[in-house]
Amino acid sequence: MTGGYTGKYCIINLGSQAVEIVEPGDAFYRKYLSGYGLGAAVILERQKPGLDPLSPENFLGFCSGLLTGTKAFFSGRFMVVGKSPLTGGWGDANAGGFLSRELKRSGYDAIFFTGKAATHTWLDITEQGITFHDATKLWGEDIIETERRIKDKIEDKWTQIVSIGKGGENLSRISGIATDRGRIAARSGLGAVMGSKNLKAVAFHGQAKVSVAKPDELKSINRKFLEDYKKSRLSDRLTVRHMHTVSKIIARTGISVPSQPSMLRELYKQYGTPGLTVYAALTGDMPIKNWGGVGGTDYSYESAARNSDKNVTRHQKRKYACQSCPLGCGGIIDIKKGRFEGTQGHQPEYETLGAFGGLLLNDDLDTIIELNEMCNRAGIDTISAGGVMAFAIECFENGLIDTTDTDGLKLEWGQADILVQLLEKIIDRKGIGDTLADGVKIAAEKIGKGSEKFAMHAGGQELPMHDSRLDPGYAIAYECEPTPGRHTISCYLYAGLFGIRQSFPAANSMIKKTKGKMAKNVRLHAAGSFYMQLVNCAGMCLFGAMTSRLPLVEYFNAVTGWDLSADAYFKTGERILSLRKAFNAREGIRPEDHVLSGRAIGETPLASGPLKGVTIDIQNLRKEFFKVVGWDMATGGPTPDKMKELGI
Numbered sequence: 001m002t003g004g005y006t007g008k009y010c011i012i013n014l015g016s017q018a019v020e021i022v023e024p025g026d027a028f029y030r031k032y033l034s035g036y037g038l039g040a041a042v043i044l045e046r047q048k049p050g051l052d053p054l055s056p057e058n059f060l061g062f063c064s065g066l067l068t069g070t071k072a073f074f075s076g077r078f079m080v081v082g083k084s085p086l087t088g089g090w091g092d093a094n095a096g097g098f099l100s101r102e103l104k105r106s107g108y109d110a111i112f113f114t115g116k117a118a119t120h121t122w123l124d125i126t127e128q129g130i131t132f133h134d135a136t137k138l139w140g141e142d143i144i145e146t147e148r149r150i151k152d153k154i155e156d157k158w159t160q161i162v163s164i165g166k167g168g169e170n171l172s173r174i175s176g177i178a179t180d181r182g183r184i185a186a187r188s189g190l191g192a193v194m195g196s197k198n199l200k201a202v203a204f205h206g207q208a209k210v211s212v213a214k215p216d217e218l219k220s221i222n223r224k225f226l227e228d229y230k231k232s233r234l235s236d237r238l239t240v241r242h243m244h245t246v247s248k249i250i251a252r253t254g255i256s257v258p259s260q261p262s263m264l265r266e267l268y269k270q271y272g273t274p275g276l277t278v279y280a281a282l283t284g285d286m287p288i289k290n291w292g293g294v295g296g297t298d299y300s301y302e303s304a305a306r307n308s309d310k311n312v313t314r315h316q317k318r319k320y321a322c323q324s325c326p327l328g329c330g331g332i333i334d335i336k337k338g339r340f341e342g343t344q345g346h347q348p349e350y351e352t353l354g355a356f357g358g359l360l361l362n363d364d365l366d367t368i369i370e371l372n373e374m375c376n377r378a379g380i381d382t383i384s385a386g387g388v389m390a391f392a393i394e395c396f397e398n399g400l401i402d403t404t405d406t407d408g409l410k411l412e413w414g415q416a417d418i419l420v421q422l423l424e425k426i427i428d429r430k431g432i433g434d435t436l437a438d439g440v441k442i443a444a445e446k447i448g449k450g451s452e453k454f455a456m457h458a459g460g461q462e463l464p465m466h467d468s469r470l471d472p473g474y475a476i477a478y479e480c481e482p483t484p485g486r487h488t489i490s491c492y493l494y495a496g497l498f499g500i501r502q503s504f505p506a507a508n509s510m511i512k513k514t515k516g517k518m519a520k521n522v523r524l525h526a527a528g529s530f531y532m533q534l535v536n537c538a539g540m541c542l543f544g545a546m547t548s549r550l551p552l553v554e555y556f557n558a559v560t561g562w563d564l565s566a567d568a569y570f571k572t573g574e575r576i577l578s579l580r581k582a583f584n585a586r587e588g589i590r591p592e593d594h595v596l597s598g599r600a601i602g603e604t605p606l607a608s609g610p611l612k613g614v615t616i617d618i619q620n621l622r623k624e625f626f627k628v629v630g631w632d633m634a635t636g637g638p639t640p641d642k643m644k645e646l647g648i
Contacts, residue, residue, distance in 0.1 A: 002026055002211075002561050002562070003210070003211035003212045003213040003559050003560055003561060004029075004066045004067060004070060004211070004212070004556075004559040004560045005029050005034055005066060005109050006104060006108055006109050006208060006210070007023055007024075007025075007029075007109070008021055008023045008024075008107070008108055008109065009021075009022050009024070009038065009042065009108055009110040009112065010022070010108045010110070010112065010125075010130075011042075011046070011112045011113075011114065012111065012112065012114070012115075012130065013114055013115040014056075014113055014114070014115040014116055014117040014121065014197050014198070014199060015115030015116055015118070017132055028041070029066070030562060030564075030572075031572070031575070031647065032537075032572075032575075032576065032579070033537035033538065034063060034065055034066040034068075034109050034110070034538075034539070035063050035064070035065050035066065035079045035536050035537035035538065035539055036063060036079045036081050036092050036533075036536055036537065036576070036580065037537040037572075037576040037579070038109060038110050038537070039061045039063045039079060039081030039092070039110065040081065040576065040580045040583060041579065042061065042110070043059045043061065043081065043082070043083075044579065044583055044586070046112075047083070047114075049586050049587060050587065050588075053082070053083040053084060053088065053189075053192075053193060054085055054171065054192060054193065054196040055196075056115050056116035056196075056197065057114060057115070058082060058114070058193060058196075059081075059082055059083075059112050059113070059114050060081075060082040060112065060113045060114075060193045060194055060197065060199075061079075061080065061081040061082060061110055061111065061113075062078060062079070062080055062103060062111050062112075062162065062202070063079040063080075063081060063110040064101075064103045064104045064108075064109055064110065064539055065077060065078070065079075065100060065537065065538045065540060066537060066539065066559070066560070067538040067539055067540065067555055067556070067559055068103075068210070068323075068538075068539040069101045069104045069105065069210035070210055070212050070559050071212075071222065071324060072218065072221075072324065072538075072555045072559065073225060073226070073229075073324055073325070073326050073544065074325055074326075074327075074540045074541040074543075074544030074545075075323075075324050075539045075540050075555075076096055076097070076098065076100050076101060076323030076324045076539065076541070077095065077096050077100055077322070077536075077539050077540065077541055078099050078103060078185070078539065079092055079093070079094045079185075079539075080092065080093045080094070080162075080176075080177055080185040080188075080190050082190050082193050083193075083587070084189055084190065084460075085171075085189045085190075085192045085193060086173045086188055086189035086384075086438075086460050087188070087189075087459045087461050087483070087485075087589075087594075088459075088587065088589060089482070089484075089583065089584040089587055089589040089593075090580045090581075090584050090587075091187075091189065091190055091193075091483060092188060092190075092580075093177070093185035093186055093187040093188050093190055094185055095177075095178075095179060095183045095184055095185040095186075096183060096322035096323070097160070097179045097180035097183045097322055098179075098180060098322065098323045099160040099162060099180065100323065100539050101160075101323050101324075102158060102159065102160040102204040102206070103160075103204045104210055105127070105204070105205065105207060105208050105210075106125045106126050106127055106204045106205060106206040107126070107127030107206055108125075111202070113194075113197060113199060115197070116196065116197050116198055117132075117197060117198040117199060118198070119135075119136060120134070120135040120138070120139040120198050120200055121133065121134065121135050121198055121199055121200065122138060122150060122163075122199070122200045122202065123199075123201075123202045123203065124154065124203045125202060125203065125204050125205075125206075126204075126205055127206040127207065127208045128206070133153075135198075135200035135201065138200050139169060139200060140166070140169070141165075142166070142378065143163055143164075143165045143178040143181065143182055143377050143378075144181050144182065144377060146161070146163045146165075146200065146201055147161045147163060147180075147181060147201075150163075150201055150203055151203075154203055154205065156205040158205050159203050159204070159205040160180070160203070160204050161179060161203045161204070162177050162178065163177070163179075163200060163201035163202075163379075164177060164178070164194050164195050164199075164200060164379045165178065165191075165377055166378045166379070166427050166428065167192075167195075167378045167379040167380040167427060167437075168191030168192055168195035169195045169200075170428070170429045170437065171192045171195050171196060172189075172191070172192055172380065172426070172427075172437040172438065173189040173192050173438040173439050173442070174189055174380060174381045174384035174385065174437065174438065174439050174462070175190075175191030175192050175380055175381070176188075176190065176380070176381050177191050177194055177379065178376065178379050181346070181376075182373070182377065183376075184381070186380075186382065186383070186384075187383070187384075187461065187483070187485075188461070188483060189381075191379045191380075212558070212559050213558065213559060213560055213561025214557075214558045214559075214561060217554075217558040218559060221551050221554050221555060221558055224551075225548070225551055228548075229265070229326055229547075229548055230326075231262070233262055235263075236260070236262050236263040236265075237266055239263055240263070240266045240270060240275070243267070243275065243278065244278050244301075244305065244308075246279070247278050247281075247283060248282060248301065251282040251283055251284075251295075251296055251610055254610065259493060259496075259497060261499075261546060261547045261548050261549065264497070264546055264547045265327065265547035265548065268327055268329040268543060268547060269327065269328070269329070270309070270313075271310065271312070271313055272312075272313070272329040272330055272331060273329060273350035273351075274308055274309055274313065274348070274350060274353055275309045276308075276350045277304055277305075277307050277309070277350060277353050277354070277357070278301065278304045278305055278308045278309070280295075280304075280354065280358075280465070280466075281295040281301075281303075281304035281354075281357075281358050282295050282296050282610075283295070283470070283610055284467055284469065284470040284609065284610035284611040285465075285467055285470050285471075286304075286357075286358045286359075286466075286467065287354070287358065287456075287463070287465060287467050288359070288361075289358075289359070289360075289390075290359060290390035290391065290393070290394050290454060290599075291359075291456050291467070291597075291599040291600060292394075292599060293358075293361070294606060294608050294609035294611075295358065295609060295610075297608060297609060298361060299357075299358045299361055299363075303358075303361075303363035304357070304358065304363075306363045306364075306365055307353045307357045307363060307365050308353070312333075312353070312365065313331060315333040315335055315336075315347075315369065316332065316333050317332055317333065317334045317344075318331065318332050320332055320346070320347070322541070325541065327543060327547060329543055330347060331347035332344070332347065333345065333346070333347045333369060335366060335369060335370075339366070340366045340367070340369065340370045343366075343369060343370050343373050344373075346372070346373075348368055348369060348382075350465065351382065351383050351487075352368065352371075352375075352383075354386070354465030355382050355383050355385065355386025356368045356371045356372070356385075356386050356419070359386050359387070360389060360413065361413040361414040362413075362414050362415075362419060363414070364416040367416035367419060371385070371419060371420065371423055374423055374427065375423070375427075378427040380423075380426070380427060383462055383463075383465065384439055384461070384462040385423060385426060386462075387439075387440055387457070387463065388426065388436040388437075388439060388440050388443060388462065389419060389423070389426075389436070390456070391440045391443060391444070391454050391455055391456070392406075392411055392422065392432065392436055392443075393413055394454040395411075395451050395454055396410075396411035396412075397411070398454075400447055400449045400450070400451050401432070401447060405432055406431065407430075407431040407432065409422060422436075435447065439457065439460060439461070439462060440455035440456065440457050441455055441457050441460040442460070443455065453598065456599060456600065457485060457597055458478040458484035458485040458594050458595070458597070458600075459479075459484035459485060459589075459594035460484075460485075461483070461484050461485030461486070462485060463485050463596075463597070463600060464478075464485065464486070465487075467600070467611065468596070468600045468601065468616060469602050469606075469614040469615075469616060470611060470614075471491045471492050472492070472521070472616050472621060473490060473492035473493065473494070473495070473521065473524075473528075474487060474491045475601060475616050475621060476490075476491075476522065476525050476621055476622070476625050477489050477491060477529075478596050478600065479591075479595065479596045480591075480594070480622055480625050481529065482580035482581045482583070482584055483580070488532070489528070490525050490526075490528030491525060491528070492521050492524055492525060494528050494542075494545075495524045495525060495527055495528030495531075496524070498528055498545050498546075498549075498550075499549045500527045500528055501527075502549070503552075503553070503566060504527065504566050504570045505566065505567055506566075506567040506571070507527035507530070507531075507570060510628075511523045511524055511527065518617075518620065518621070518624065522624040522625050522628055523628055526625060526628045526629055529573075529577055529629075530570055530574045531545075531552075531570070532545070532573075533572075533573035533574075533576040533577050534556075534569055534570075534572065534573045534576075535550070535552065537576060538552065538555070540552070552569070553565075553566045553569055571646075574629070574646065575646040575647065575648060578629065578630070578638040578643070578646055578648060579646075579648050581629075581631060581636070581637055581638060582637050582638055582643070582648065585632075585635045585636050585637025585638075586637070589636055590634070590635065590636045591626075591633060591636045593636075596618060600616075601615065602614045602615035603615070629642075630645070
């Protein structure tokens with residue numbers, strides 16, 4: 001008996017309304033699992049090469065995880081996959097909430113859309129059938145109102161919805177796809193793909209059961225895991241309690257406290273990711289002033305503290321946990337007073353606090369919360385939004401644009417009211433907002449005048465709020481991974497937290513046999529990347545992997561009944577990574593197309609702060625990484641030998 005997957009996926013042509021149901025068989029799932037392993041395999045096979053990402057023939061997929069719906073902890077995330085209009089290559093994004101389970105309960109492991117609906121459309125998908133609905137009256141509505149109105153029409157309280165707001169409707173290349181009132185699969189610009197198809201929303205619900213091959217074994221794994229996960233160490237509690245002081249000491253002395261999964265778990269339980277803000281700003285992790293400034297100087301401790309931990313959670317009216325999550329790092333907030341009184345929604349994550357905080361030299365928390373909610377309702381990526389606004393401010397500061405270009409807005413660092421007005425223009429694609437709505441790379445091409453040096457991106461995607469000069473593993477991820485400019489796959493820190501070497505003998509052997517610090521670190525990153533392919537294909541959460549030693553192999557075998565070794569799964573992770581990279585090579589994406597912006601590698605080193613004088617030898621890092629994973633430096637894709645080895 002096998003379990004974990006429904007055994008079928010669906011391809012819907014929105015133009016003809018034709019529905020194709022595919023049952024790929026057990027061997028397919030053993031090879032590609034689910035999540036974006038399944039997504040990449042289907043799109044590589046079924047989609048024509050060379051398509052414009054916004055053309056009707058481009059595929060857009062929603063994929064559940066192999067472990068979703070099985071009660072395995074941290075297994076509630078879904079993947080959105082397709083060709084990215086932001087980068088021109090492989091695009092993926094993921095989000096938590098409760099949608100992934102309902103996607104699988106609708107009877108499918110994944111749903112793919114191709115074609116373009118003749119009119120604005122939304123779909124209702126259950127195991128009983130697929131129904132098309134007119135979305136004309138929903139077009140122009142925000143994420144929350146769209147969800148409310150669709151749920152009013154469906155008599156199933158478990159219904160979960162993905163939808164786009166104005167961002168996707170306006171084909172903004174920094175738009176994402178939202179669920180659960182503003183949780184966004186934000187990166188890669190896939191909201192624009194959904195908008196290009198006239199697809200406003202998809203509702204998932206049903207009664208399909210997700211089987212488990214060894215239910216008693218799964219229960220035992222969960223029980224043992226939770227016993228350890230609930231433990232709280234005094235040292236961790238003290239570190240979290242005094243995180244500001246610890247951060248100041250690290251910034252002053254350069255002496256770091258090794259991060260431990262248990263410490264991060266304690267931090268996220270109390271504050272969620274906003275607990276990282278002060279630490280990140282002072283130690284060099286948070287990019288400051290469009291990657292040209294210094295935390296603690298350009299962005300003071302006091303400014304960072306205003307946007308951190310308890311100052312964020314004081315607005316919290318209740319905590320939020322995704323499906324099957326024992327951590328609960330999220331929150332629902334409600335501003336009770338001030339100029340944004342009445343603003344409610346999901347608590348901003350660290351990435352948002354950094355993008356609308358340190359990156360813009362803004363320390364007004366209420367404004368950050370408002371900007372976050374504006375993005376959530378419109379379906380706009382907060383990382384990219386912060387990046388394009390920082391770019392615009394620096395262009396204005398250097399005289400490359402002026403008030404005639406900005407409809408009278410005087411763009412300056414830290415001007416909270418101006419930031420709100422600028423974001424409104426981006427959402428509506430009005431004035432300067434039309435230029436910025438497609439990201440910094442395209443904006444720089446339009447503005448010219450040397451503005452490219454202020455455009456912080458990799459391959460067209462704005463960079464996250466983790467400075468690659470602090471952890472060069474991020475530089476590898478931003479430039480070399482199939483989806484550029486992403487922080488959620490691997491770096492040196494993550495791979496250590498994951499316990500890669502302890503869990504996978506092949507990973508330990510790969511690292512142990514290598515000489516030289518740089519080579520060992522690159523292999524550590526690669527091993528972390530293989531592992532995160534598995535995590536994402538399982539539908540699991542990065543924070544689960546960072547705050548514990550996930551029993552991932554045990555989960556896979558208990559749910560599926562396959563009884564494969566850890567190293568067999570490790571090889572599967574490698575296969576899926578190379579499969580995604582093969583898509584880029586097929587689309588003509590070469591290594592030089594994903595080159596990381598100069599500031600991110602210290603081309604002009606900072607003169608002060610924790611990153612003073614730091615430069616990154618990205619060429620040798622890239623060369624070493626490509627050698628480890630078996631990719632060709634000319635084409636950017638896996639070598640023929642590697643393709644043969646991996647069976648792709």
